[in-house]
Amino acid sequence: MSEAIDSRLSKLSLSELQAKREELAGQIRVIDETIDTKKTERAKELMDELRSLGINPSLSVSKPTKAESKITRPRDPNKPCPVCGELGHDGRKHRKENLAKKSA
């Protein structure tokens, strides 16, 4: 199956392949957004169901904001570390040091 796709793609020019890639990337973005929306909707439905049963949903269920935080996860390399002010790393680098200090 993948061989047929490969031979078809190899006939395309570089610019055609790049256009194809952008087209597919756009589709994947739309699919990802749809998945996120559906997950959020499903989580809401489940929480409503639980509430209607008199159960207070736990915090672990109400985490649809996780997808949002994932987008901001890649850190800015030009942003200085909030702990020591140096470039090239962020505060997570100091987490081990802080833990060591606390346990010492």
Ligand SMILES: [Zn+2]
């Ligand atoms: Zn630092």
